[in-house]
Structures are given as structure tokens and as C-alpha cells.
Amino acid sequence: MSYYYTEKLCNSLLQNCKTLKQIKQIQSIICKSGFETDPLISGKFILNCAISVPNSVSYAFKFLSYLQFPDSFMYNAVIRGFSESDTPKDAIFTFIEMRRKSIFPDSFSFAFASKSAANLRDLRVGFQVHCQSLVFGFNTHLFVGTTLTSMYGECGVIEYARKVFDEMSVRNVVAWNALLTACFRCGDLRYGEEVFDQMPVLDSTSWNVMLVKYVKAGEIKFAKELFEKIPVKDDVSWSTMIHGFVQSGNFEEAFTFFREMRKLCFVPNEASLTSVLSACAQTGAFESSRILHGFLEKGGFCGIVSVSNALLDAYAKCGNIGMAKLVFSALREKTCVVSWTSMIAGLAMHGYGEEAINLFGELEKCGILPDEATFVSVLYSCSHAGLVQQGCEYFHKMKDVYGLEPSIEHYGCMVDLYGRAGLLQKAYDFILQLHLNDCTTLWRILLGACSIHGNIEMAEEVKSRISEFEPRDFGDHVLLSNIYATKGKWKDAAAMRRSMSSLGIKKKPGWSIIEVGKTMYTFVAGGERDEISELAYQKLKEIMLRIKVEGGYVPQTDNVLYDVGEEEKEYALSRHSEKLAVAFGMLRLSEGSVIRVVKNLRICSDCHTVMKLVSKIYSLEIVIRDRSRFHTFNGGVCTCRDYW
Numbered sequence: 122m123s124y125y126y127t128e129k130l131c132n133s134l135l136q137n138c139k140t141l142k143q144i145k146q147i148q149s150i151i152c153k154s155g156f157e158t159d160p161l162i163s164g165k166f167i168l169n170c171a172i173s174v175p176n177s178v179s180y181a182f183k184f185l186s187y188l189q190f191p192d193s194f195m196y197n198a199v200i201r202g203f204s205e206s207d208t209p210k211d212a213i214f215t216f217i218e219m220r221r222k223s224i225f226p227d228s229f230s231f232a233f234a235s236k237s238a239a240n241l242r243d244l245r246v247g248f249q250v251h252c253q254s255l256v257f258g259f260n261t262h263l264f265v266g267t268t269l270t271s272m273y274g275e276c277g278v279i280e281y282a283r284k285v286f287d288e289m290s291v292r293n294v295v296a297w298n299a300l301l302t303a304c305f306r307c308g309d310l311r312y313g314e315e316v317f318d319q320m321p322v323l324d325s326t327s328w329n330v331m332l333v334k335y336v337k338a339g340e341i342k343f344a345k346e347l348f349e350k351i352p353v354k355d356d357v358s359w360s361t362m363i364h365g366f367v368q369s370g371n372f373e374e375a376f377t378f379f380r381e382m383r384k385l386c387f388v389p390n391e392a393s394l395t396s397v398l399s400a401c402a403q404t405g406a407f408e409s410s411r412i413l414h415g416f417l418e419k420g421g422f423c424g425i426v427s428v429s430n431a432l433l434d435a436y437a438k439c440g441n442i443g444m445a446k447l448v449f450s451a452l453r454e455k456t457c458v459v460s461w462t463s464m465i466a467g468l469a470m471h472g473y474g475e476e477a478i479n480l481f482g483e484l485e486k487c488g489i490l491p492d493e494a495t496f497v498s499v500l501y502s503c504s505h506a507g508l509v510q511q512g513c514e515y516f517h518k519m520k521d522v523y524g525l526e527p528s529i530e531h532y533g534c535m536v537d538l539y540g541r542a543g544l545l546q547k548a549y550d551f552i553l554q555l556h557l558n559d560c561t562t563l564w565r566i567l568l569g570a571c572s573i574h575g576n577i578e579m580a581e582e583v584k585s586r587i588s589e590f591e592p593r594d595f596g597d598h599v600l601l602s603n604i605y606a607t608k609g610k611w612k613d614a615a616a617m618r619r620s621m622s623s624l625g626i627k628k629k630p631g632w633s634i635i636e637v638g639k640t641m642y643t644f645v646a647g648g649e650r651d652e653i654s655e656l657a658y659q660k661l662k663e664i665m666l667r668i669k670v671e672g673g674y675v676p677q678t679d680n681v682l683y684d685v686g687e688e689e690k691e692y693a694l695s696r697h698s699e700k701l702a703v704a705f706g707m708l709r710l711s712e713g714s715v716i717r718v719v720k721n722l723r724i725c726s727d728c729h730t731v732m733k734l735v736s737k738i739y740s741l742e743i744v745i746r747d748r749s750r751f752h753t754f755n756g757g758v759c760t761c762r763d764y765w
């Protein structure tokens with residue numbers, strides 16, 4: 122073959138080469154034609170092998186070491202390939218090999234070598250690369266200086282990063298951004314702000330680095346101020362803000378920003394879509410989820426697995442398990458374990474424990490490996506469906522079959538499993554035999570179970586174990602004083618309350634959210650009266666009267682912690698936020714709509730009874746998501762079968 126022909130052939134083959142097997146075929150063509158000594162042909166071959174074809178960089182290195190006259194271009198390609206691989210240390214070995222063969226390194230060699238030191242986060246290696254660059258006079262070079270600055274930042278030494286930066290003869294905005302990022306890598310927010318103010322030119326990366334930093338630090342107010350100042354906002358700026366709002370619980374603002382972004386004709390990226398869907402999930406915004414779903418389908422976003430998973434999760438948490446199932450079955454490839462886990466969790470939350478467990482069986486049949494989160498969902502399903510035996514089997518299977526180490530979450534599920542089923546002693550022994558340093562979380566779950574089953578002796582024992590670690594938790598005090606109160610032990614309950622106030626423990630207010638139109642309305646138990654809540658109170662009064670007359674409702678006043686008159690107790694009950702939210706929904710939603718409410722705490726048994734009666738007398742479907750699960754009330758019964 123002629124040189125010209127071989128070069129052309131290799132070029133076109135390399136352009137389409139995707140696998141190591143193809144690489145080997147091309148290599149044999151080169152060697153057979155005898156042109157492996159030609160620097161142009163073998164250089165191109167090495168470059169493609171090291172950079173473009175996955176998992177082939179070691180092969181490139183092997184080829185390189187057989188060559189009689191390798192050059193710096195070839196070595197740089199391999200150093201770069203290794204610096205971006207899982208084994209960045211090999212980049213350093215290649216660099217040393219290059220020096221041993223007395224081939225002179227250039228700016229690229231140093232840049233890639235210092236990049237691998239950064240990926241290794243190995244300061245000692247970083248120093249050596251820096252020293253070598255000083256010997257060859259490349260330390261002030263723009264490209265090398267920038268990567269050295271980044272490297273010191275990654276290694277957490279801001280002083281050196283700054284020193285290298287100051288020694289550079291020319292600095293562009295990329296170098297400045299490297300320094301800015303370095304400040305934040307080292308966790309120095311103030312210094313980062315200082316650098317940001319010093320920067321002569323800012324590009325979109327600079328603004329976004331700063332924005333991300335504020336969001337990560339939870340400084341959403343500063344982030345918003347900065348966002349307003351950005352002259353040209355890109356999709357990263359928008360999605361960072363949306364993510365920030367969701368993270369800090371400002372859901373309404375997340376929705377507003379998302380709408381604003383769309384109005385400006387920005388195509389939302391994966392990050393902003395998953396963020397806004399997570400906002401839907403957290404607030405139970407079904408209408409918004411549905412609208413987003415339509416948008417996702419039109420825009421072809423459903424093919425992105427993470428987006429589909431977020432949509433599935435949103436539907437499940439908004440109380441519409443049917444739509445969640447639809448999204449799950451529409452997934453083209455069901456290879457992602459997250460999709461399965463979300464679906465299993467969704468089913469479990471809605472009380473379809475058996476269905477959830479069946480789905481887990483299907484997952485196993487499909488050969489998909491479950492992870493820790495999947496097992497949390499499965500164990501949760503078992504505990505909410507009262508399947509003690511099966512739950513224990515899964516718990517052992519997790520370790521024995523799948524080699525997954527159980528974490529505190531799994532232990533929590535097991536305690537819950539025993540506790541709900543009334544096997545309090547078993548739960549107690551289970552916690553003891555774990556020999557964990559801090560079991561407060563687990564004891565607390567057991568305390569909850571003691572409260573449900575009204576076991577005072579065990580509750581006191583458990584409470585004293587918790588107090589060893591955390592004497593200041595409100596929830597425990599409430600639970601215990603609740604147990605006393607329901608048993609009529611008012612003195613003990615009162616003593617408990619006194620100790621609560623002396624420890625300075627504040628009650629977490631209960632709130633409920635309902636979505637009407639596109640607006641989210643929040644109701645707080647016993648909160649301030651405004652126009653909206655006034656309407657809700659009026660409607661609630663009417664509802665309570667009707668269920669008393671037609672449904673024979675008697676207030677379960679033992680849910681109220683205070684030793685007060687019966688009438689006052691009833692008044693306190695009528696101020697529970699979920700009752701207000703449902704009343705408001707009945708007032709404002711069109712006839713036949715399902716009333717969906719999200720509550721931050723566990724629903725109390727009085728509210729539960731009221732919801733059952735309302736669903737029957739008003740022929741309504743009410744879906745309440747409380748802290749632990751979904752309750753769907755229909756025709757006077759709830760899907761939890763009064764077991765929650």
C-alpha cells in the first residue's frame with residue numbers, strides 16, 4: 122500500500138472507530154503496511170486510541186512504548202487520556218516515562234499532568250509537577266498556570282493557588298474562573314466574593330460559579346440578588362435558582378421562576394425539570410404535575426430517564442398512583458433501578474403493599490440489581506401492609522443474597538415492622554442486639570409504636586434510653602405525654618409538659634397544603650386568621666355540624682394533650698390544619714374533584730374519622746398525604762384500613 126493510501130484509509134477508519142476491537146484492526150493495517158514508524162500516522166492513531174475510544178488508553182500506552190521514536194505529541198495524548206480516566210495516576214507514570222526517554226515536555230504535558238494531580242487530589246504529586254514546570258519555565262504560561270491554580274484549589278491549598286495565579290504573566294477570564302472555583306473548593310466564601318469583585322471581566326461561568334456557591338451555602342437571598350445582576354442569564358443560571366428555591370423550601374418561587382424561564386423561551390434542561398418536578402412531589406401539586414407532563418411529552422423530554430423518574434415520583438406523591446403507573450409502563454427501557462424503586466415506594470405509600478412486593482419480584486426476574494433504596498421501599502411496604510414474616514425475609518435477603526449492608530434506615534423499617542404489628546418486645550430486642558452507638562432514631566420509632574399500642578411501661582423505658590442522648594426533643598415528649606393523656610394520667614402528662622417548657626422545647630406547627638387552580642394554599646393549625654382561613658373556618662363549622670347530625674360524629678378529644686374542658690378540646694381539634702384545608706377545597710374546587718392535601722405531620726385519629734365521614738356524607742374522594750403515607754378516603758373508608 123502507498124503512504125498516501127494508508128494515511129487516507131487510517132483517517133477514515135479512525136473517524137468511525139468506537140471500540141477497542143476496531144482499534145486493534147486498524148493497528149494491524151498500520152503495522153502490515155510498515156508505516157508504524159511514521160510519526161503522522163502513529164500519532165493520529167495514538168490520539169484517537171487514547172482520547173476518543175473508551176477504555177483504550179492503556180492500549181495506546183502499550184503501542185507507544187513499542188515505538189522507536191515517540192514524540193511529545195504522542196505522549197501528551199496518552200497523558201491526557203489517563204488524566205481523564207479512572208486511573209489518573211497512570212498519567213503521572215507516563216509523564217515520568219517521557220522524561221526518562223529524554224523527550225521534552227511542553228505546555229500541554231504540564232497542563233494534563235497537573236490535571237491528573239488535581240483529580241488524584243494528591244498535593245505531593247502536584248508539587249512535583251509544579252517543580253518540573255518551573256525547571257522548564259512553563260509555570261507562568263497561561264494554560265499551565267490555569268491548571269496549576271485549579272490543582273491547588275482541588276488539593277485545598279488556596280495560598281498556593283493564589284501564588285501561581287499571581288505569577289502568571291497573562292491572565293484571561295478562564296484563569297480567573299479557575300481561581301474563583303479554587304476559593305470555593307477550599308470553602309472560603311468570603312475570599313471567593315473578594316476575588317469575584319476583583320475580576321476585570323466576567324463571563325457566564327464566573328456568574329454561575331458564584332450563584333452555585335450561594336445556593337450550596339443556603340444563601341438563597343444573596344443568590345437571588347446576584348441572579349438579578351447577571352447581564353446574560355443562561356440555562357445554568359436559571360436551573361441553579363430553581364434548584365435553590367426547591368432546596369430551601371420556597372416552592373412557589375421555584376414554580377414562578379420556571380414559568381418565567383419558559384416565557385423567555387429558554388429550553389429547560391434536565392436539572393431544572395427534575396427540580397421543579399421535585400417541588401411538585403414535595404407540595405403534592407397534582408395540577409402542576411399534569412401540566413408539566415404535557416409539556417414534557419410535547420418537548421420529547423420523557424426520554425430522559427431522570428426526568429421520567431421525577432415525574433413518576435411526583436405523580437405518586439401527589440396521590441395519583443394511576444398516573445405514576447402509566448409513566449412507569451411508558452418507560453422505554455426499564456433498566457434504571459431508580460424507576461423501579463420509585464414505583465415500589467409509590468405503591469407502598471398508597472397502601473398497595475402486596476402489589477409493591479410483587480413488583481419487587483418482577484424486578485428480580487428482569488435481572489435488575491436492587492440497591493439500598495429499593496430495600497427501604499420494600500421493607501416499608503411490608504411494615505405498612507403488616508407483613509412481618511416477609512419483611513424479615515427481605516431483611517436477610519438484602520445481606521445474604523445481594524451483599525448490601527443494612528443502614529439505619531433499614532433498621533428503622535424493621536423496628537417499625539415489629540412495632541406496628543404490636544411486637545414491641547421483639548422490636549426492643551432487635552434494637553439492643555444491633556449494638557449501635559446511637560440508636561435514638563430507632564428508639565424514637567419504637568416510642569411511636571408504644572404510643573399507638575398504649576404501652577406505658579415500655580414507653581417510659583424507651584424514653585429514658587433516648588434521654589441519655591437527646592433530652593431536648595419535642596416529638597418524644599409529645600408522644601409520651603400523649604400516651605399519659607390517652608390513659609387519663611393527666612398529672613403525668615402535665616409534668617411532661619412542664620418539663621418540655623423548662624427545656625425550652627418548641628412545638629413544630631402542623632401545616633397542610635392544598636392546590637386550587639395553580640395556587641398552593643397553606644393552612645397552619647391554630648394559625649393567624651386571614652381572609653382565606655376565615656372562609657375555611659366557616660365551611661368547616663357547617664361540615665362538622667352535618668357529620669354530627671347525619672354521621673353521628675363524636676369528637677375524639679383524647680387526641681388533645683391538654684387537661685381542659687370537653688368543649689375547649691373540641692375547639693382545639695377543629696383547628697387542625699388538614700380539616701381546614703379540606704374544607705377550603707370543598708369550597709373552591711369544582712364538583713366531583715378529588716381533594717388532595719399534603720400534611721407535614723402524622724394525621725390524628727380524630728381527623729381520620731372526620732375524613733371518613735365527610736367522604737361518605739358528601740360523596741367525595743379525599744386524599745391526604747401525611748408524614749408517613751397516603752390516606753385515600755372514599756365512601757366512609759380509608760385505604761390504610763385504620764392502620765398507620
Ligand code: ZN
Nearest residue numbers: 697725727728
Ligand atoms: Zn387532626
Ligand code: ZN
Nearest residue numbers: 752759761763
Ligand atoms: Zn387512613
